[in-house]
Every structure is written in C-alpha cells, then in structure tokens.
Amino acid sequence: MSEAEEATTAQAPFDGHDCDLILCSTNGVNFHVFKLILWLMTTRAVFKHKFTLPQSEFQEDVSSVPVIHVAESSTTLRSLLLLCYPAATPTFDNLDDAKAVLEAAKNYDMQAALNRAGDLIIAQFLSDHFLDLYALSCQFGWEHHAQTAATRALEIKDLGRPSNGFNGMRDITALDYHRLLVYHYECGLAAQEVGDSLSWLGPSYRDMQMWRKCSCRGSGVRTRQVADVGTSTMVPWFDEYLILSGKELLARPCESTLLESESYNRAIIKAVECNDCGSTVVKSMDRFRALYIAQVKKVVATVRLREAF
Template identity: 70%
Template sequence: MTLVSSSVMADTEEITTAQAPFDDHNCDIILRSSNGVDFHVFKLILALVSPVFKDMFTLPQSESQSDVSSVPVVTVAESSTTLESLLLLCYPATTPTFDGLDDAKAVMEAARKYDMQAALSRAGDITMAQFLPNHFLELYALSCRFGWEHHAQTAATQALTIKNLGRPSNKFDGMRDINALDHHRLLEYHYKCGVAAQAVGSSLSWLGFSSRQMQLWRHCSCRSGTDAMIVQADFGNIKVAPWFYEYLVSSGKELLAKPCNSTLWELASYNRAITKATECIYCRSTVVENMDRFRVLYIAQVKKVVATVRLEASD
C-alpha cells in the first residue's frame, strides 16, 4: 500500500467513486482499487478491524491528496469488486453477496492480507451458506486452509453424498488449496462413515420393541424355508426372507460407498426386494407398506450412527 497523488492516477485512468456507503465525502481516508474506484471510508473503522491499517495510520503521512478534498488516498492491489465486499464485511449492518466462489476466495485472501480476522470469519460463514450445496469439496479445502474445523466438518458431511470418494474421478478444483493430510482426513472420514452405515443393516439390534409387530417378521413360507436367514434384533434373533436379507446386504454395500440418507432413497435395491417379495403369496400383500415403514427406521438409524463419526482434527 502506498500514498499517491490522485492527479498522477488521473493521467493514466479515469477515477470513479464507489457506491454507497462508500461515497461519503466526510471520510478521512480514501482507498483506491486497482481499477481506479475510490472508496471513501473512515480510519477508525479500518483501524478497529485491521492491525495492518492501524499500524499504517500511525506512520507519518505524505501530502498526497484526492482531487475532491484534503483526504489522503491509499492505493491497494485489490479490484473494486473484492474491495467492496471486504469493506462490507467490516462495516456495521452490511453484508456482501459473492458473485462466485472465486470472488469469495479473493475476499478471503484480502482479509488475511490485512489481518482482518472478524471479516475473514464472516466471509467463511457467508461462503458456506451461499455455496455449500454445489461446492462442498472446494469449501472443505478452504476450511482446512483457514483452520475452520466446524466448516470442514459440515463440508465433509456433505461429501458423503459422493459415491466411492477417493477414486481419481473425484478430483476437484479445491485440491489446489489443500494439503495431502487434509485430503486424507476427508477420505478417512468418508470411509469410517461408510463402515458405520453398512453395519446398521448387518444387525437389527437397533430396532425398538414396537417394531416387533411388523409384518416383515411374521411367519410365512419364504421365511420358514431352508433359505431363510437369521438376523439379530432387539427383541431376539429373527428369521427373515432371502429377499429381505439380500436387501440388507446390497443396501449396506451401497452405504459403504455413499454413506448418506439419500442412498436409501435410491430405488435399485429397494425395487429389487419388492419384486422378489411379490413371488411370495403372503408377502406380496404387505411388502410395500412394511418396507416403506422399515426404510424410514433404517434411514433414521443410518443418520444417527453417521452423526457420531467426526472428522479427525487437524494437527
């Protein structure tokens, strides 16, 4: 940052004034962006949010002034878009909206450059709220980069929707912002969640006593034959039909690869189980109602166990 004469800048480019609230001519300092936009601001606000600016204001100032007043001009390397968002984060009752993730990253870098910790934290919160649904891997990388463990956990949980995370096809732009250890933490978290989710279907001991009356456990020909399988439940070992056991196994494999609730809403394993159940005269009349009821309980338990798995803290 340097103090420069506005007349020198005017020789090379047209100087414009930023929009409100950065157009106040009662200001005592002007920040000029790299593309020639003047932001009329106040030293007190900048000094409160940035030790860098606070230190700079204690240094002797030159006589350089703007054209409109005796207010000093400080040129900065940031564009007007980045500078506006950064200052909105610092001013009371103002909040920026980022045009894209790259814009948000530029603001974060500027906040770190000027040691604006509160602004940096706000930028992280806003970026997570605005971009999480479609950019969770990039946001995981950014969260690790800036030490935001709570945001890293949120983004890592969203990443559970990726099937077989860790294959080469899962390369993402944010990898440029992440180190190998943080990437390993994400992959390990995804795998542990998959193991926990898969285990839900291998034992039904989590089912409450009220589930004992479900038609899925009632006696019928496909549950009493030699192909029937034994599964542990809270109310004792139960015999289940081969089609139901196959559903537990196949859905468990899917959960291992993609350990999130949406996996159990996918229809491949579910429809296959329904189709095979209709081959039993007894099961065909009750299978849809009972499988829908079981799947709701299944999803709730998967959500519960996955929530107990935490992203390993960074060193």
C-alpha cells in the first residue's frame, strides 16, 4: 500500500473504537482488536515478538492506538481473528483460502485456532477434497481427520495409479502417502472377503432365490459357507456375481461400488433367463445387496489407518 492510499476499516466485529491494537493487512485493511484476546490465543513468546514491538516500530492512527502491519491479506486475517474471537465462526471461500489461514495460525503459534480451523475445514470441504484434506491432516498431525479423509478415499477406484495424483501430495511425505495406499488396499481385501464366506448372513437368507432348487443350477459351481448351516452350492449367476463384485470391492472398497456394480446388473440379466429364478430374483437380490452393503461397511470400519512412525 502506497503512502497515498488510505487504510480502510474492517467490518464488525473488528471495527470497534475501544480497541487497544490495530492490525493492518497487506491490502490496507485495519482490524481493531484487543491485545488480551491475542495474548490468550498464542504463546507469550510469540505474542511478545509479533504484537509488542518497540514503540519506535509502531505506527499510530489518529486515536493513538498502535498499528502493526502484518503479512496476511484481509481475507486471511479476518478468518484467523474470527477463529480467536468467541461466538464467531468463519467460512472459507475455497480450500486455498483455508490453507492460508492454517499457515497464519501456525505462524502465530495459535494452536487452539489451528485445531478449530481443521475441524471447520474438514466439515466444509471433505465431500469434494478428501485427498487434499488427507494431506493437510498428515501435515498438521490430525490423525482423526486423516482417518476420516482416508475412509472417503475408499471411493477412488485403484488408488495409487498416476491418474489419482492430487495437489496435496506436494505437502506430505512418501510415508504418509504409503499409509493411505496400504489402508485402501487392506480395506479392499477385507471387503472382498465378505463375499467369499456368507457366514454373516442371518436367517432371512433362507427364502432368497439363489439357494432354491432351479433349472439353472449346475455342477462345478463353488460352495460357500452360508450363515450357520454349513456350505451351500450357489446358482451360477449368483456365484459369478460374488466373484466379480469382490474384485470390484478390492479396487474400490465402499458402499457406492455395490450400488453401482455392473456385476449386479449382469447377474439380474442372467437370472431372468431361468424360468425358476426370473420371477423372484430382483426382490431376492435387492434384499441380499442391502445385507451385503451393511456387512462390507462393518468390516471396512474395523480397518484403521496405520499410525505414522
């Protein structure tokens, strides 16, 4: 800001005239604040260094309130201060703005503001930026947020291929990325195993079409453990469905995989070609898929992101 330019005053709650300190952003916006709040939110050493400069280094406005020029833009500074003030919650226009606030909180050693910002950023951006948020969580040591973001990353098919790169990879170590890949793979294995043994099925399985005698049941089809009654031979189209859906889950171990499965539609098409299966297959498969999804979610939830060394 040139000397000819006049600073503007920030919007409430940073426009009060009873303040005892003014922070001026890089784009010339004055934030009227209270030293006590800044003192409470940061360490004494940082407060002394950042906000109690020698009097000769201060500028003063017409009301003789000290003015300190800081390195943050007004957008970043406002969000940071809102994190410090009680009963105030910022929202971020985009993830880059949120990252700038995190860096500012780190710079001023405002740990409480940093943790609060992490919670807000996860809540606001998780649905669209879970890989970048995984990277951020690793960068700032938020293991619980890293687990949340890693779980959402299960929606990515074949995670680890070059097409699955993301901006946040610049900010994390190879070890943190490896942790994510291992977690994704272990969840895939756990999900795939659900279809290999159906011992988790309850009594409701008994009246489903895939265990009834029908004209399409042949020899050479695999048997599986079913509920608590021992092994059972599958009808061919259902056996194929379990094999193919297991491969799909290995690559993408999440609920959406089963809801969007091509193998499901293929099984239905083959089943309706059988005079015995065709009349009830849709109802039976809908019921089975709901149980299948619930069990996959259950076993995947037991897999945890490995701790950093």
